[in-house]
Amino acid sequence: MLAEIGHFAVIVAFMVAIIQSVVPMIGAAKGYSGWMDAAAPAAIVQFLAILLAFTMLMIAFVTSDFSVKLVASNSHSLKPMLYKVSGVWGNHEGSMLLWILILAFYGALVSLFGRRLPLVLKARVLSVQAMIGVAFLAFLLFTSNPFERLPFPPIDGNDLNPLLQDPGLAFHPPFLYLGYVGLSMTFSFAVAALIQGSVDAAWARWVRPWALLAWITLTIGIALGSWWAYYELGWGGWWFWDPVENASFMPWLIAVALLHSAIVVEKRETLKSWTVLLAILGFSFSLIGTFIVRSGVITSVHAFANDPERGVFILVILIIAIGGALTLYAMRANSFRSNVVFSPVSRESGLILNNLLLVVSTIVVFVGTIWPLLAELVMGRKLSVGAPFFELAFTPFMIILALALPVGAILPWKRAQLSRSGKPLFGALILSISLGLLVWSLQTGGRMMAPIGLGLAGWVILGTLTDLIVRTRMLQLGFGAGLIRLCKLPRADWGKAFAHIGLGLTIFGIAAITAWESEDIRIAKLGERFEVSGYIFQFDDIKKINGKNYTADVGNISAFFDGKLVATLKPEKRFYPVQRMPTTEAGINSTLARDLYIALGDAHGDGWTIRTYVKPFAVWIWIGCMVMAMGGVLSMTDRRLRIASTSRLKNLS
Amino acid sequence: MAIGLKKRRRVQLIIIACIFLLSASILIGFAFKDGIEFFRSPTQVLSEKINESEVFRIGGLVKEGTLIRNGDNVSFIVTDLVNDVPVIFNGILPDLFSEGTGMIATGTLNEGKFQAVEILAKHDENYMPKEVADALKEQGIFQD
Structure with a gap:
């Protein structure tokens, strides 16, 4: 019964979404305020209906109702509760429902908190949002119904893929979808702006929180995914340039560009059409990502099962959405004129440089990601594009970006003199170059990765700190007065500082782990001691344990440094009987200075294959991501974004 | 005057964008040598x-x-x-x-x-x- 209610709720939501996409749009065109008023309640009803459907599916999973096909094939009665819940989105149909739930949630947020939005703009935004909803609800209903029943329910379920039974991955999809779908909001605002033919500072102030929210959640989602890959896959890698990873990385890059260009629209009322284009591109890459993940056209270790029919459906949605929006853009973009001029050396130019670099690097990632598909279609040749491609073609643009960042960030708006505004950065420049040289002279190997990466990280972080010192005029006013001014800085400035420092920390982590990690693979017998980059590891014992729905061999390995015990690592080799599938849980000991990482392989006679890594400063990669996300949160809570949206908007309609 | 300046900025911008795109294409070409695995x-x-x-x-x-x-x-x-x-x-x-x-x-x-x-x-x-x-x-x- 519950599943039928859920299915029915989806159909109701589909009907409401059709009304919500048509009625307000006509109302906005004809000026019928009653028709436009329909948008807000419709968005809320649509959200409630999908929430009801989602709850029904959740109940089916939690109570292990195996008469529902999706539950039978993705859950098991013995599974821990957390994974019964996360099992709802650990499969294609359920994750699609979550996707749609978030889409409708954002629509409902606009109708709840958008009271001050001009009626016409709000009606159009909600209508566009509902159009996306209609497309994906149709996709769900016609190709991927999560509520399908089985005529003969099995006694127990097929279990969730054991690799997905992990806390990191339980929360990874919701965050990622909050980000992907968050970009649908900026898309809807962009399309609405194109229809009405005007963009102003108030519009930018409405778009920026959505872009920020999407970017923050994408950052967290990507970081969680990469952290999971790091400890669960047992190869010690944290980023593989896999098509599915790239699918989440491209919208992230565009979201970063959009965040920055929206600042220019807000402060200087220029770059309008470019910002609208970025808003369209951001969601386009989300759709392309959805297509890559769910159609199975590009081989990836992460992809959902291949299903050509679903792939074609998403391709059609993608072509209509992207094609439609870009056509509208081509027709209307010329109406966003501005007469603001700025000098080639100015904050505006810095932000444009940022945007160009981000967009070009997105193109590079895009080419590398779809090349296998093109090659197969055009040349009939099967190939894959590996990490070396991205390292060579993507990294240079990021290096230029990191080099330009502190300079662009410290320049004043409109007109600047590099010699004057850039002068305070001189100290940071000298310090970071010396840092790079120091690292270069200390290291024995010939790799340039560490000196360049560390120099860059130092430059970005010190440059950002210098910016704070200059802004508070700490040197002129004294430390105390500067500190007071520092506390009074707007949250947006703190957000900027955090985000940039976070980027610096991530660069530091990446450079350190790439340049200095050491690896060791061996067969170790019980009691054997071995040395990896200064650490002595001792294989103490190995035990069999029984988990709730798995059995495992758990190794016990002590790590010594300078003769002192520093860590005990417990790598596991798990076996999930229901899916008859083994998984690896690496034993990791993290400190701020290094990770000790051990993965257990197979048994050979009386020995075990053991893969050991010592990874200096690995944890900074994820600390950096969290600091970036923190910066986003600070920026979002800036009072300006809320107050301005209430006062200045009146004149927009 | 302002319009002339605007036009000049636009031309400068397009030139820079083209330089980036060109260098991206060159890099992509080089990277394909190492990065493509048949x-x-x-x-x-x-x-x-x-x-x-x-x-x-x-x-x-x-x-x-x-x-x-x-x-x-x-x-x-x-x-x-x-x-x-x-x-x-x-x-x-x-x-x-x-x-x-x-x-x-x-x-x-x-x-x-x-x-x-x-x-x-x-x-x-x-x-x-x-x-x-x-x-x-x-x-x-x-x-x-």
Whole structure:
């Protein structure tokens, strides 16, 4: 019964979404305020209906109702509760429902908190949002119904893929979808702006929180995914340039560009059409990502099962959405004129440089990601594009970006003199170059990765700190007065500082782990001691344990440094009987200075294959991501974004 | 005056954008030399002339009864059920690696033996790598 209610709720939501996409749009065109008023309640009803459907599916999973096909094939009665819940989105149909739930949630947020939005703009935004909803609800209903029943329910379920039974991955999809779908909001605002033919500072102030929210959640989602890959896959890698990873990385890059260009629209009322284009591109890459993940056209270790029919459906949605929006853009973009001029050396130019670099690097990632598909279609040749491609073609643009960042960030708006505004950065420049040289002279190997990466990280972080010192005029006013001014800085400035420092920390982590990690693979017998980059590891014992729905061999390995015990690592080799599938849980000991990482392989006679890594400063990669996300949160809570949206908007309609 | 300045900015912007795009294309071209790994089935490996330094991917089924583990040296035969290629690998096999299932390895061909540097992990038991499925279909063996 519950599943039928859920299915029915989806159909109701589909009907409401059709009304919500048509009625307000006509109302906005004809000026019928009653028709436009329909948008807000419709968005809320649509959200409630999908929430009801989602709850029904959740109940089916939690109570292990195996008469529902999706539950039978993705859950098991013995599974821990957390994974019964996360099992709802650990499969294609359920994750699609979550996707749609978030889409409708954002629509409902606009109708709840958008009271001050001009009626016409709000009606159009909600209508566009509902159009996306209609497309994906149709996709769900016609190709991927999560509520399908089985005529003969099995006694127990097929279990969730054991690799997905992990806390990191339980929360990874919701965050990622909050980000992907968050970009649908900026898309809807962009399309609405194109229809009405005007963009102003108030519009930018409405778009920026959505872009920020999407970017923050994408950052967290990507970081969680990469952290999971790091400890669960047992190869010690944290980023593989896999098509599915790239699918989440491209919208992230565009979201970063959009965040920055929206600042220019807000402060200087220029770059309008470019910002609208970025808003369209951001969601386009989300759709392309959805297509890559769910159609199975590009081989990836992460992809959902291949299903050509679903792939074609998403391709059609993608072509209509992207094609439609870009056509509208081509027709209307010329109406966003501005007469603001700025000098080639100015904050505006810095932000444009940022945007160009981000967009070009997105193109590079895009080419590398779809090349296998093109090659197969055009040349009939099967190939894959590996990490070396991205390292060579993507990294240079990021290096230029990191080099330009502190300079662009410290320049004043409109007109600047590099010699004057850039002068305070001189100290940071000298310090970071010396840092790079120091690292270069200390290291024995010939790799340039560490000196360049560390120099860059130092430059970005010190440059950002210098910016704070200059802004508070700490040197002129004294430390105390500067500190007071520092506390009074707007949250947006703190957000900027955090985000940039976070980027610096991530660069530091990446450079350190790439340049200095050491690896060791061996067969170790019980009691054997071995040395990896200064650490002595001792294989103490190995035990069999029984988990709730798995059995495992758990190794016990002590790590010594300078003769002192520093860590005990417990790598596991798990076996999930229901899916008859083994998984690896690496034993990791993290400190701020290094990770000790051990993965257990197979048994050979009386020995075990053991893969050991010592990874200096690995944890900074994820600390950096969290600091970036923190910066986003600070920026979002800036009072300006809320107050301005209430006062200045009146004149927009 | 302002309009003239605006136009000049626009031209400068377009020039810079073009420079970036051009350098991106050049970088992409260079990176493709190192970054592209062709996929070959055992039959293709035997019929094509392959440079010893070329890194490529081989895919097929792990032939039953050929997997030998000797310490951390692993050897097995990969087959598309028509032709076989021996593979040597030094490292830990992915969790889901077993005889009779599909696999993809990256590496080089050395005197008729494939020296793998990486063996691709699958995330799920039923998943057959697309290239492997296609290669088997070409030989008329695997149908979906």
